[in-house]
Amino acid sequence: MKTIIYTCPYVPAEWIAAHGLHANRLLLGRVDSGFSPARAEGVCPYVRSFIGEVMNNKGADGVVVTTVCDQMRRAFDIIVRHCDIPVFLMNVPSTWQTLAAQKLYVDELKRLSGFLVGLGGKSPSKDTLAQTMLDYDDTRTSVRLAREHLSARRFAEAIAAGGSFKGEAFGDGSSGSGHPQPIRQAQGSAALEAATLRVPLAIVGGPLMRADLDLFDMIEQSGGRVVLDATETGERGMCPKFDRRRLREDPLPELAHAYFAGIPDASRRPNNELYRWLKRELADRAVRGIIFRRYVWCDLWHAELGRLKDWSDLPVLDIDSAGDNAMDLPRIQNRIRAFLEMLQ
Amino acid sequence: MTHAPERITLEEWDVQYEKLHRAGMREPRYGGPLSRHVEDGDHRLGRLRYDNSAAALRLWNFLLTEEDRLHEARAAGNKIVGTMKDLGTVPVMAYCFDNVTAFYPDGAWWIPCVMEGSDGSLEVADSLGIDESFCPVRAMLGAFVTGAHFPIPDMLICSVGATCDDFSAIAQRLNGLGHPIFWWEIPHRRCPERDEAGVILPGGLTAPKSQVEFVESELERVKAALEELAGARLDDERLSAGIAQANRVRQYLAELRNLAFTAERCPLPALEMLIAEMLAIHFCSDRPETIAVLGELLEEVKVRANAGLGVLDAGAARIFWVNPVADLQVMNLLEDCGGRVCGTEYLFTHALDAIPQDVPPLEALARCALADPMAGSSIDRAERICADVRRFGAEAVLISRIPGASHCALEGQVISEVVAEQLDIPVLEIEVPPVTDSMSATLRTRLEALVETARCRRRTTQGIRRSG
């Protein structure tokens, strides 16, 4: 089965899968993964890593890039010039409130379909799409349900695993779909008590890379626990539950609506929905501190730091990363430690 | 023209001013000696070198009095519209209304340069979390917070989508500070697919009809918002008339650019050409006066070109300039190093190309908006640059990176590669922050090296021709 790689949460995996292709939403590796632009200064480390991943990827049959971020838009130009893998640039509108923007998103999905068909995919029937959407919806539900039973890192990994997550390999080694052993039974009451004593935190920002998952461990080692992963690769970037009635009536509009309207992001204009979502989630989970995670040279998120600090009553810790994990690690550990000392 | 053209300092301009007055120069009401603007805090003016013509004086005075005009417009009861990012489209509509004055708050990016940092706008941006890792347009935030420059607009209209991230982020920060913004979407321009109808855009680009229709629908929303603000309707007839006026400006600029970039001797310095081109975007808050200013400038250049006169040496290296500079002084520096600007791409070529007048007016504007070099790929931009390099006979390309600008980091690489592939001429990238005093030695070395390289290749080519 041919594989389509992408990173953006606005690319519906169901759409790719319904075309009979394998949707592989990448969790990127390190930034020095093979692409050296003429200049590194000014280039977002995540984008550098993405370009490197695409250039070195042996298994991908197609790449989907979106316009959500300007640097990714430019990355498309680099990839087109230097890589033989077919690549599609999907225009995801920044405005989201108008019908025209919503229609543009649907039109782009249809255009993406043309690209996927060109790679050997098959334009899905309504039934095929609907069933695929239901499968993915169920998987996401499993993942969400698993949150309370998994460590924050494991939960982040489960989200990243996306469609391949089937309730497998909880900490207790149980497998099967849908009904994992509760963590208290799996790990004992001491672990539960320890987890409860940790300071509940949110991590907010754009996408994380694989090495960034160490952050979750660092936070736990310092006495915190991430109860809200509001990064692009975390819960925030997950499509909300489908309206099953609408899905059965006409799956494509429901798919478009859920993704386009349902995933809040800093790149939206205006991006108030992001703050509405955060307000609700932060309150629901009794978060006591926010870890704001951004890449150096990511303007979209960097600009939100000041606003987040103005907006939130919670303390906010800024973690800026140039993507060089070896250099970043001690700094980040120190900051997290200081943050938890403050909160404790 | 009553004197030999040359570049002169601000002090020399005071002397020149007296001479021109004695010779009968007539000035508009915003006229006067350039040096008076330094008293307003525009310290950078004291370090620049200027063209010595009355036309150039009028151009500079026109530019440097824009804030006054905006305040006057506010006092007269006009609605002030701050148009952001689209660089040339929305003002064409705005100026169709008698009681609306439009300007680009983006232009505040030059305030730190012109005032040499004394304005404090960058510090205000710092305090809002928008530091030097962002484009210098962050000064716009400072200008809004202090209110010390332009009047706070009655409406802000900002294009987003296929735009640069830092401007988008800065605009969103402004929005977050309590300034409502009317957002409109410009999609990423692409080529039509096989089964799509295509439309030719100004500048020779193509786009799918569906994209033009989308942008037209967005401009329809913008028009409706302007109508509500102005309390008047904008019908096709009025809009067509506005387009015709905008095209007069673009026509003058087209002639000016062609003359300035192709004349044997450079008839107008790069700095004045940059200012002149910028007038195409927003008419410096006075469209009829823009036409008059450009008309006078064009006349001066025609006279000089016809007489074979210029402000630089005949052998100046012909350099195509990509991207606008945050520090105006760098335009002087290239000429000090023996170069001359023969061709420019300041990220608003869509504001220089004529707006079609053979299609319904809103569709015409939509086609122009979609031709924005920022809206398409860097490859498209590079192709246009190559075409213009050929047209103007440039010998080298200079890409001035805007520090912190999200598109510059990777775009420069693409442009360099395409130029090298197609034209095999030298390409140099430099970074130009708002104040380059401390880097002038480094910049000078690079520019001199580029000029030397261009001249050396010229000699080599001539040598090959002679021996062939």
Add this chain to the structure above:
Amino acid sequence: MICAGIDAGSRTIKVMLIDADSLEIVGKGLADQGVEQDKLATSLFRRVLKSNGATGKDVAAIVATGYGRNAVNMADTTITEITCHAVGVHHLVPEAHTVIDIGGQDSKLVRLDGAGKVRDFAMNDRCAAGTGRFLEVTARRLGVGLDALGRLAAGSRRPAAISSMCVVFAETEITGLLACGTGREDIVAGVQAAIAARIVGMAGRSVEPPIVFTGGVAMVSGMTTALQTALGQAVTVAPEPQMTGALGAAILASKRLREATA
């Protein structure tokens, strides 16, 4: 009994000894940091003890802080320098609401609540441009000592604009400015303004006074003025600005001791 705080910074090690009960300072010392951090810290610690007529047996608790704190094996525990600076400053200047600490290789801004607890903080520990390193480079390039920088800056009429975000390129800029005939006064003032601007960036829109300045850079003349100009508010240099971290660590050691024995 004595409680000790050891601040193993990136450039210097500081040791502070206080009376476990009264919190009075009993002894203090400072030494350059090096490769063998634990050995250097231990050596300094012993010297300070000896010079104050004490031995290791008199020390009831040790807290290490700073960049190299985990290398200090004799410490009972480690606490970050943010917390320690806050505690140290609160002890010296109880009314302080904002602490600005600029060291050799990092800078931080810490906001305190009324009880002296850390409410919020921001750090620059990735880029040398907002740190003492920038001043060192400048002083070296200009051929002057750090102690001369304030005098030079005071004579500036037009601080030079330093554009580079990176101190390496900024050094090139300084060379360029000198070549253009820019006075040393204006260069120093420009560098100090650039460092202060970074602090403003960390501070955000409001900085609650009183503001206390700590760290080695607080002892560099002219920096307090530069900060005051940038912030538009009065800035006070902490007594013993280099030692506040070690003092805070010692106070926290005392607190831990009381909690353990209670």
